[in-house]
Amino acid sequence: MPRLVKLSRLGSGGSMFFLVERLYDILMASTEKSCLREWRRDLLQEVHGDVLEIGAGTGANIEFYPESVTHLVLSEPEKIMRDQLRIKAGRSVLRDITFSSASAEKVEGDDGSFDFVVTTLVCCSVVDLETVLEQIHRVLRPGGSLVFLEHVAAERGSARRRWQDRMTPLWRRLAGNCHFNREIENALCLAGFKISQIKRESMRTSMPLVRPTIRGIAVKICS
Numbered sequence: 001m002p003r004l005v006k007l008s009r010l011g012s013g014g015s016m017f018f019l020v021e022r023l024y025d026i027l028m029a030s031t032e033k034s035c036l037r038e039w040r041r042d043l044l045q046e047v048h049g050d051v052l053e054i055g056a057g058t059g060a061n062i063e064f065y066p067e068s069v070t071h072l073v074l075s076e077p078e079k080i081m082r083d084q085l086r087i088k089a090g091r092s093v094l095r096d097i098t099f100s101s102a103s104a105e106k107v108e109g110d111d112g113s114f115d116f117v118v119t120t121l122v123c124c125s126v127v128d129l130e131t132v133l134e135q136i137h138r139v140l141r142p143g144g145s146l147v148f149l150e151h152v153a154a155e156r157g158s159a160r161r162r163w164q165d166r167m168t169p170l171w172r173r174l175a176g177n178c179h180f181n182r183e184i185e186n187a188l189c190l191a192g193f194k195i196s197q198i199k200r201e202s203m204r205t206s207m208p209l210v211r212p213t214i215r216g217i218a219v220k221i222c223s
């Protein structure tokens with residue numbers, strides 16, 4: 001009874017609702033067209049060397065990795081999404097791509113083994129954001145960077161933020177632990193990153209509660 005098994009995992013954290021996993025590209029198509037594709041292209045153009053992408057989903061970023069990426073590890077815990085990821089990776093110009101099913105709370109990789117880590121629309125859903133950022137910090141080389149594109153909490157005190165706070169307990173059960181109201185920029189600073197580039201923009205054509213986004217580069221600070 002695979003369908004029932006999947007339903008029982010609803011809200012378990014890393015897993016996304018079975019329909020969303022299967023229809024992800026279709027559900028995201030208009031937002032990809034209106035802004036996400038352009039943002040992904042801009043963000044990834046400078047990435048090079050050894051790169052780890054966490055929560056790579058169905059592979060929306062793959063076509064934007066430049067040839068200066070010498071080794072790409074695509075990590076995705078959900079099998080349904082990972083299967084779609086493998087198909088897209090097969091069309092990439094990059095020759096050295098490997099896959100991982102590890103969750104972001106237990107990133108596979110030696111300390112200081114990556115030049116860049118990439119997360120896009122992932123930090124909202126992980127079970128333990130603090131641990132995930134610790135893990136990203138650990139696997140980055142000194143001076144290495146996290147490239148991020150995330151939807152985030154609206155300004156405190158705003159009407160949108162109040163709705164984000166109200167709706168998150170229900171939404172996270174329907175949408176694979178997605179939180180509307182995570183303060184990700186703050187979490188990055190607390191985790192030992194220095195934000196060297198950041199843009200704040202509305203994710204046009206998406207649901208109003210996920211529209212506030214940040215994207216940019218956070219550099220690992222070594223203590």
Ligand SMILES: C[S@@+](CC[C@H](N)C(=O)[O-])C[C@H]1O[C@@H](n2cnc3c(N)ncnc32)[C@H](O)[C@@H]1O
Nearest residue numbers: 014055056057060078103104120121125126127
């Ligand atoms: C909204 S999708 C984004 C997919 C892709 N990064 C993109 O930009 O289209 C969220 C992704 O995060 C993954 N995810 C959720 N929790 C995770 C965790 N704890 N560790 C790793 N990946 C996780 C999901 O499996 C899913 O692929």
